[in-house]
Amino acid sequence: MSSASLLVELFVEELPPKALKKLGDAFAGVLREQLVAQGLAEAGSVLTAYASPRRLAAHLTHVTERAADKAVSQKLMPVAVGLDASGQPTPALLKRLGALGADASAVPGLKRAMDGKAEALFYESTAKGATLAEGLQKALAEAIAKLPIPKVMSYQLESGCELPGWSSVSFVRPAHGLVALHGDTVVPIEALGLKAGRETHGHRFEAAVDPVVLRDANSYALQLQDEGAVIASFEARRADIARQLAAAAVKVGSGSVPIHDDALLDEVTALVERPNVLVCSFEPEFLEVPQECLILTMKANQKYFPLLDAQARLTHKFLVVSNISPDDASAVIEGNERVVRPRLADAKFFFDQDRKKSLASRVESLGKVVYHNKLGTQGERVQRVMHIARGIAEKIGDAALAAQATQAAQLAKADLVTDMVGEFPELQGTMGRYYALHDGLDAAVADAIEDHYKPRFAGDELPRNSVGLAVALADKLETLVGMFGIGNLPTGDRDPFALRRHALGVIRMLIEKDLALGLDDLVQIAFDILDDENLQRNYWNTQQEREWAAKQAAGGGGLIGHASGFAKRPLDADTPKLVIAFVYDRLASGLREQGASAHEVDAVLANRPQRLGEVPKLLGAVRAFAALSEAPALAAANKRIGNILKKSPEADPHVNPQLLPEPAEKALYQAMQLVVPIADSQFESGDYKGSLMTLSMLRLPVDAFFDDVMVNAEQVDLRLNRLGLLMSLHAAMNRVAQLERLAA
Structure with a gap:
């Protein structure tokens, strides 16, 4: 049976840009999977996926006309x-x-x-093996059915049907063409009311011919580029845009570079068929506005690439990726400059208006912003975060740090009621910092206002100073304890309040900054503040706020109960325990993802180390211990001791040397007198690895003890003495980690 390349293309109206790459990969991947499963394509067949704004296509090598019987x-x-x-x-x-x-x-x-x-x-x-027509028909139907379509459209077919809506199909966008070529032969299949052929269409305006008649499957990409003015491959088009952006920046000079944004590059790649990068500019006076505002409006609203200078400062030039390449591009450039100008003017207006009021004067307005109907307003939340931040700052610093952390926490959410953040929510925190500096506040406080949201995502930087750390920890702990306290726990893939991210943020700050803070203490501070009814009642201290709350309660605006407008919602008493378990679970998952073994992680975290900054050192010590030849025997012995002690509630760690008649138990006791004090001293000094190495010297006397000594002796005093010896040994061996967790 002859083997040739196969090309399948669906020609459609403009596809959703943010989903294009995923659609293209899924379409091609399912086609290949189905053809290989039916024996029509070899396992080693090479797949090439194509995706442009108006097409999904797949090219597959070594496809046969009929599968083997x-x-x-x-x-x-x-x-x-x-x-x-x-x-x-x-x-x-x-x-x-x-x-x-x-x-x-x-x-x-x-x-x-x-x-x-x-x-x-x-x-x-x-x-009998399936024919290519049969197999491809099935594969195409499967590929269409499995497309990760964000939203399906229903449309009527262009078949000349007499009754409107009589013949309609559902797809991500209306489809207007189907190509199926095996070598140079059309494969007779149908999909979405279309029959396969060899004709497709190129660029809407710049195609040299229309339609583009494909010679064979292998000429698809080249013909589309030469005759249709379309770069069909998503990856090739993306690389071409990146190359043109870099070249245009070099042409501008002064060390200019286009802003790096993979998501924006992907989206623009999905918007154009044959990219043409042009240099545009705006009035330099707009640069008085914080560059984050200008960058965001250019990227989010216009899909432009701002240009930064060698010091990473925004310039007044930007790059546009056009879908047309006219001989004279001045009209395109002028059009884009004209479109962006009002956007930048709006940003300047918002910035100027916002600076007419101080951040401190806006705090009162947070009392009118609902945070959660069981947890009150943003104003009440700010009060809680202030108290938590002060408590944390007092533990890691002095009174001055506590005062700064309290001030930063009070102002951290104030920019939520500014015009700029109302227009661009992504700038919350960032604008707070600018407005704080404008108000003449200390730079450490201003930085903390911006940084209290950090880390926002995996790999994000941490707050830059101690004030920011205190407020960031307070903000995340308030969210965790509050949401757990009212029963809003993440389930499965659902985590609407980003509690997993908040927990990971707490973990990263405690570990990477090696803060001398106990996790239990931190959670308890937050719980006590959230569970303080007086704090919540006393927040409503102005007549205006009380009137507003009463009005909202009377109007059924979701507010109920006492002076604040919200009913007192006592938190579940088990909340601290649940939050702490959740944080340790997130920590365990993160450590395993970083390559630590599950046994080692379990051994370390079973002791619930309070200073999370010690966890990496504890884990390193356990890993070094696990590599010793003595480790398996000692881990097994620890497990055995643990099981014995569970069945012996009468045991206590007291040992009477006079009641050690057997040589093996005497030898173990004497070895412990020598080894344990050294190991304890190493543990107290933070030398966890050295402590475990020292304890490994007990392997031989421990083995001899279990070989030669009957623990559960009939004589009560002997039995209790031996249990006490084992209890002392167990406590000494498990200070760094619960070594029994290493036992197979």
Whole structure:
């Protein structure tokens, strides 16, 4: 059977840009998977996915016209059911054979084989391999059905049907063409009301010919580029845009570089078929506005690439990726400059207006912004974060730090009620910093206002100073404790309040900054503040706020209860325990993702280390211990001791040396007197690895003890003394980690 390349293309109206790459990869991937499964393509066939604004396509090498025939063995029924006592076929067997297109003549050829405990009859036949037309029809239907379509459209087919809506299909966008070429031959398939051919269409305005008639499957990309003015490959188009952006920046000079944004580059790649990068500019006076505002409006609203200078400062020039390449691009450039100007003017207006009021004067307005109907307003939340931040700052610093952290926490959410953040929510925190500096506040406080949201995502930087750390920890702990306290726990993939991200942020700050803070203490501080009814009641201290709350309560605006407008919602008493378990669970998952073994992680975290900054050192010590030849025996012994002690509630760590008659228990006691003080001293100094290395010297006396000594002696005082010895040993061995978790 002949083998050739296969090309399948769906030509559609403009696809959703943010989903294009995923759609293209899924379309091509399912087609290949289905064809390989049907034996129409080789396992080593090379797949090339194509995706442009108006097409999804796949090119696959080594595809055959027909799959090879397959031997099929089908179980019919047990022999006792299919054949009577004389060996003749029963009606049940004949009926089953008839359903398979066979008759009584097939009975002598039936195969007998054991199926479990009974012998069964099997019918062996040869199934003809699917033709490419049959297999591709099935594969295409599967590929369309499995597309990760964000939103489906229903549209009427262009078939000249008499009744409106009589013939309609559903797809991500209306489809207008289908190409299916095996080599240079059209494969007769249909999809979405379309019959396959060899014609496609190029660029809407710049195609040299229309339609583009494809010669064969292998000429697809080249013909589209030469005749259709379209770069069909998403990756090739993306690389071309990146190259043009870099070249244009060099041409501008002064060390200019386009802003790096992979998501923006992907989206622009999905918007153009043949990119053409142009240099545009705006009035330099707009640079008085914080560059984050200008960059965001250019990227989010216009899909432009701002240019930064060598010091990473925004310049007044930007790059546009156009979908057309006119001989004179001045009209395109002027049009884009004209469009961006009002956007920048709006940003300047918001910035100027916002600076007319101080951040401190805006705090009162947060009392009118609902945070959660069980947790109150943003104003109440700010009060809680202030108290938590002060408590944290007092533990890691002095009174001055506590005062700064309190001030930063009070102002951290004030920019939520500014015009700029109202227009661009992504700038919350960033604008707060600018407005704080404008108000003449200390730089440490201003930085903390911006940094209290950090880390926002995996790999994001941490707050830059101690004030920011205190407020960031307070903000995240308030969210965790508050949401857990009212029962809003993440479930499965659902985490609407980003509690997993908040927990990871707490973990990163405690570990990477090696803060001398205990996790239990931190969570308890937050819980006590959230559970303080007086704090919540006392927040409403102005007549205006009380009137507003009463009005909202009377109007059914979701506010109920006492002076604040919200009913007192006592937190679940188990909240601290739940939050702490959640944080340790997130920590364990993160450590495993970083390559630590599950046994080592479990051993370290089973002790619930309070200073999370110690966890990496503890984990390193356990990893070094696990590599020792003594480790398996000591881990097993620890497990055995743990099991013995669980069954012996009467045990206590007191040991009487006079009640150690056996040489093995005397030797263990003497070894412990020598080794344990050294290991304890190393542990107290933070040398966890050295402590475990020292304790590994106990392997031989521990092994001898279990070989030669009966722990559960009939004599009570001997038994209790031996249990005390084991309890002392168990406590000493498990200070760094619960070593029994390392046992296989």
